[in-house]
Amino acid sequence: MSTTILTVDDSRTMRDMLMLALSDAGYRVVQAEDGxxxxxxxxxxxxxxxxxxxNMPRMDGFGFIENVRKSEKHRAIPILVLTTESDAEKKDxxxxxxxxGWIVKPFDPVKLVNAIRRVAAA
Amino acid sequence: MDAMAAIKQTFFQECEEQLAELETGLLAxxxxxxxxxxxxxxxxxxxxxxxxxxxxxxxxxxxxxHIFETTxxxxxxxxxxxxxxxxxxxxxxxxxxxxxxxxxxxxGTVEESRRKALADELARWSGGAGExxxxxxxxxxxxxxxEGLNFTPIQISxxxxxxxxxxxxxxxxxxxxxxxxxxxxxxxxxxxxxxxLSSLGSAExxxxxxxxxxxxxxxxxxxxxxxxxxxxxxxxxxxxxxxxEFVDTDCDLTVSKLDPPGLESIDIAAMIAxxxxxxxxxxxxxxxxxxxxxxxxxxxxxxxxxxxxDMAAKAAAAAADKGDGNVAVTAQTTIRVDLDRVDRLAxxxxxxxxNQAMLAQRISEGTVGRASSAAVxxxxxxxxxxxxxxxxxxxxxxxxxxxxxxxxxxxxxxxTLTGKSVRLIMDGExxxxxxTVIERLTDPLTHMIRNAIDHGLESxxxxxxxxxxxxxxxxxxxxxxxxxxxxxxxDDGAGINRTRVRQIAVDKGLIxxxxxxxxxxVDNLIFLPGFSTASTVSNISGRxxxxxxxxxxxxxxxxxxxxxxxxxxxxxxxxxxxxxLAVLDGMVVTVADQTLVVPLTAxxxxxxxxxxxxxGMGGDSRVIAIRDRFVPLVDVGQVLSYRYEAADxxxxxxxxxxxxxxxxxxxxxxxxxxxxxVVIKSLEANYGRVPGIAGATILGDGRVxxxxxxxxVVADARGDSYREPSMAMAS
Numbered sequence: 001m002s003t004t005i006l007t008v009d010d011s012r013t014m015r016d017m018l019m020l021a022l023s024d025a026g027y028r029v030v031q032a033e034d035g036x037x038x039x040x041x042x043x044x045x046x047x048x049x050x051x052x053x054x055n056m057p058r059m060d061g062f063g064f065i066e067n068v069r070k071s072e073k074h075r076a077i078p079i080l081v082l083t084t085e086s087d088a089e090k091k092d093x094x095x096x097x098x099x100x101g102w103i104v105k106p107f108d109p110v111k112l113v114n115a116i117r118r119v120a121a122a
Numbered sequence: 123m124d125a126m127a128a129i130k131q132t133f134f135q136e137c138e139e140q141l142a143e144l145e146t147g148l149l150a151x152x153x154x155x156x157x158x159x160x161x162x163x164x165x166x167x168x169x170x171x172x173x174x175x176x177x178x179x180x181x182x183x184x185x186x187x188h189i190f191e192t193t194x195x196x197x198x199x200x201x202x203x204x205x206x207x208x209x210x211x212x213x214x215x216x217x218x219x220x221x222x223x224x225x226x227x228x229x230g231t232v233e234e235s236r237r238k239a240l241a242d243e244l245a246r247w248s249g250g251a252g253e254x255x256x257x258x259x260x261x262x263x264x265x266x267x268x269e270g271l272n273f274t275p276i277q278i279s280x281x282x283x284x285x286x287x288x289x290x291x292x293x294x295x296x297x298x299x300x301x302x303x304x305x306x307x308x309x310x311x312x313x314x315x316x317x318x319l320s321s322l323g324s325a326e327x328x329x330x331x332x333x334x335x336x337x338x339x340x341x342x343x344x345x346x347x348x349x350x351x352x353x354x355x356x357x358x359x360x361x362x363x364x365x366x367e368f369v370d371t372d373c374d375l376t377v378s379k380l381d382p383p384g385l386e387s388i389d390i391a392a393m394i395a396x397x398x399x400x401x402x403x404x405x406x407x408x409x410x411x412x413x414x415x416x417x418x419x420x421x422x423x424x425x426x427x428x429x430x431x432d433m434a435a436k437a438a439a440a441a442a443d444k445g446d447g448n449v450a451v452t453a454q455t456t457i458r459v460d461l462d463r464v465d466r467l468a469x470x471x472x473x474x475x476x477n478q479a480m481l482a483q484r485i486s487e488g489t490v491g492r493a494s495s496a497a498v499x500x501x502x503x504x505x506x507x508x509x510x511x512x513x514x515x516x517x518x519x520x521x522x523x524x525x526x527x528x529x530x531x532x533x534x535x536x537x538t539l540t541g542k543s544v545r546l547i548m549d550g551e552x553x554x555x556x557x558t559v560i561e562r563l564t565d566p567l568t569h570m571i572r573n574a575i576d577h578g579l580e581s582x583x584x585x586x587x588x589x590x591x592x593x594x595x596x597x598x599x600x601x602x603x604x605x606x607x608x609x610x611x612x613d614d615g616a617g618i619n620r621t622r623v624r625q626i627a628v629d630k631g632l633i634x635x636x637x638x639x640x641x642x643x644v645d646n647l648i649f650l651p652g653f654s655t656a657s658t659v660s661n662i663s664g665r666x667x668x669x670x671x672x673x674x675x676x677x678x679x680x681x682x683x684x685x686x687x688x689x690x691x692x693x694x695x696x697x698x699x700x701x702x703l704a705v706l707d708g709m710v711v712t713v714a715d716q717t718l719v720v721p722l723t724a725x726x727x728x729x730x731x732x733x734x735x736x737x738g739m740g741g742d743s744r745v746i747a748i749r750d751r752f753v754p755l756v757d758v759g760q761v762l763s764y765r766y767e768a769a770d771x772x773x774x775x776x777x778x779x780x781x782x783x784x785x786x787x788x789x790x791x792x793x794x795x796x797x798x799x800v801v802i803k804s805l806e807a808n809y810g811r812v813p814g815i816a817g818a819t820i821l822g823d824g825r826v827x828x829x830x831x832x833x834x835v836v837a838d839a840r841g842d843s844y845r846e847p848s849m850a851m852a853s
Contacts, residue, residue: 095372
């Protein structure tokens with residue numbers, strides 16, 4: 001069985017890159033285009049890790065994380081925030097919302113996988 | 123194409139979408155719609171471009187996008203108000219950003235001075251000190267992420283991490299790690315952190331469970347355990363702290379350097395296994411801290427989230443078992459298809475339509491009755507074929523937005539060059555039309571917009587004098603109207619100066635000095651070749667490229683262009699175009715034993731000429747009285763050189779047609795065979811250009827029929843000089 005990772009990003013480029021890096025590393029990937037879509041996908045999926053962007057239409061990363069943490073079924077899923085913002089303020093907001101960790105864009109695949117390993121036994 | 127090249131292509135496609143989004147957003151804000159969602163959308167667009175550009179080493183693009191983003195962030199946070207001046211800067215920055223994207227894609231460069239000037243301007247707005255500092259800032263804040271970006275996916279094995287530290291060397295550190303309950307609430311897992319920590323070297327881990335309450339008092343979400351680790355590693359303290367990066371606000375952490383080694387190491391793998399798999403009867407003895415019995419603490423130590431995670435794992439396992447492991451499930455509702463494939467499908471459907479028509483004809487020629495089941499099935503087949511055709515055409519249909527969105531930029535450029543102030547309002551961008559039409563729409567539309575600003579709008583002074591707002595308005599709109607798309611460019615300028623237009627036409631010898639022309643006819647003079655109303659040669663509209671070129675390119679698309687003008691109020695140019703270039707509703711007619719197709723859109727009505735209505739005008743010219751008007755009677759057979767002598771109208775049929783200019787003529791044909799939808803085949807591509815003929819098609823019986831170019835035939839009959847003379851056709 002391979003580990004499932006949900007990626008939530010409004011940028012197709014980013015989704016494609018994540019897909020490439022993650023599937024190369026042996027993960028199964030499910031994708032969503034924004035927070036609302038991410039929550040929808042979670043109705044049918046139980047990923048081991050979620051990777052989410054911050055700036056997205058409809059529901060941004062903060063809102064998405066808060067919603068996941070409110071869900072009895074999903075709140076234990078580690079969530080990595082994927083963002084170009086490396087400033088402390090964004091990180092703090094993400095953490096307050098319940099993010100498990102973060103990945104700074106642009107990421108390289110090794111760092112990406114390391115970050116995943118840091119939050120999940122996967 | 124390797125995977126990264128494909129993603130790069132996606133990136134550039136996405137960039138175009140983001141740039142369009144950016145421009146739309148900025149224009150909306152300019153138009154007073156400065157709500158947070160619009161501002162956020164604009165911010166996201168730039169942010170997205172920057173994000174992707176970073177992954178591809180497009181440093182110049184990243185740099186500029188970063189400065190742009192910073193300024194937008196100030197607007198977003200309310201530190202900067204979106205004033206008209208700031209928006210002008212931003213719109214021009216959007217242009218530079220677009221140029222940078224295209225330069226990155228097509229391998230060009232963007233004028234350094236222009237980029238820098240706008241970067242500085244943006245930085246000034248956001249209170250930065252210009253490009254240099256902004257770039258430096260971007261690099262320092264994202265320092266390590268910007269280097270080593272060579273994105274080559276690699277396979278990483280989990281074992282790599284765990285098979286390290288056989289012979290521990292280096293410094294010894296004492297690490298105390300006391301998680302708070304928040305750490306678990308955010309789905310972090312102490313065991314994973316310890317695992318990562320132990321990968322740095324050789325670790326002795328002991329668990330202090332002295333805070334652990336009795337089971338009855340235990341709060342499953344509370345964190346009770348404290349971990350004491352002695353780590354021998356060649357890494358520095360910074361590397362150790364990095365392991366705790368995600369949790370540093372959710373734990374108490376101390377890291378201190380110890381004196382050289384002296385303790386025996388503990389099997390870390392076993393400890394982790396213990397922590398994960400629950401109670402284990404025998405704990406590792408510890409000489410120094412007797413309270414350390416690691417194992418029993420493990421189960422309660424990993425509170426609720428851990429249990430949840432197990433469930434998560436099981437559920438995912440079930441999910442993964444249903445599908446096969448590695449296959450990616452994407453929840454997207456669109457797919458991207460190579461255009462060639464769609465075109466091939468469209469071609470095949472075209473063939474299918476022809477084939478279906480042939481079959482229908484064969485069957486109707488046979489002995490099968492109309493009500494027979496074969497005929498009924500054939501009717502159904504025809505319905506289906508039409509639906510398939512429409513569906514395929516719908517695949518090729520795109521919103522005109524892709525053309526429209528280039529226009530604001532053009533309008534700004536022209537406005538700057540002419541010193542005019544203009545506001546471009548767009549409407550109906552979502553109107554869909556065939557991709558080919560869209561592609562060929564850009565040029566005429568570009569020219570019409572230029573023309574509207576350059577020639578249509580007055581200078582700000584003149585406008586003020588006329589009591590109008592200094593800022594002129596050009597309205598660009600698209601709509602579907604009776605199976606065609608109508609695109610209008612309307613300005614609120616001075617309108618056409620008919621006296622002047624007439625004078626110019628006379629001066630240039632385009633019309634005789636004593637010609638009697640209606641207002642409409644005068645307006646239409648501007649479509650004549652060699653006509654230019656600009657008193658000076660402007661470098662925007664330029665000499666030689668006039669409305670005649672626009673008219674011709676619109677006609678080449680099977681479209682019509684018309685103008686209506688209101689002195690002092692402005693002019694409106696309307697283009698009416700077919701929704702697709704692939705099929706056409708036509709009237710199949712016979713002319714001198716030839717089968718021709720006349721586009722139905724051009725035909726107003728059909729009639730049987732009566733002797734009393736036809737009047738000779740000298741030579742071969744004749745007119746026919748239709749109700750109370752006389753219209754020229756054009757013998758198609760004669761114009762296309764199928765016959766030399768003008769045919770007798772009495773035994774024939776006249777088709778009343780309307781040309782682009784709105785002029786009416788009666789086309790004389792021998793007989794009407796019927797009306798049908800035909801698939802257009804290019805004559806130019808397969809044979810050569812034939813005057814008076816727009817294309818060809820294959821009829822149901824397999825014969826080739828030529829499609830009549832109504833305007834060309836009418837112009838030829840009138841002897842208009844700009845049409846090539848008719849020549850004998852190979853039939």
